[in-house]
Amino acid sequence: MRTGTVCRLALREQASPCVLRWMEASAGRRRRLYIPLLAVALAASIWNHYYGVLALAPVAGGELVRVLRRGRPDLPIWAALGTALLSAVPL
Secondary structure (H helix, E strand, O other): OOOOHHHHHHHHHHHHHHHHHHHHHOOOOOOOHHHHHHHHHHHHHHOOHHHHHHHHHHHHHHHHHHHHHHHOOOOOHHHHHHHHHHHHOOO
16 A cells, blocks of 8 residues: 555544534534544544644634634634644644
């Protein structure tokens, strides 16, 4: 297996749990569980591989669309995104 293929597989496997947790939290289902799990999943993807930052893109894009539609940000989800980014500072 070539290196590029491994990187694409790793990114897909890291982004999927992040997007799933974001979808559940943004739908309002078990937010107290899924928002911290979202932060942990995003932080873990960043710490696992530097391409893990790309797992943040679909979640941030989806949140931007939600802000435009609702007219107000979902602060706990934005806090989870910020926490995941702050976890990458030591790197």
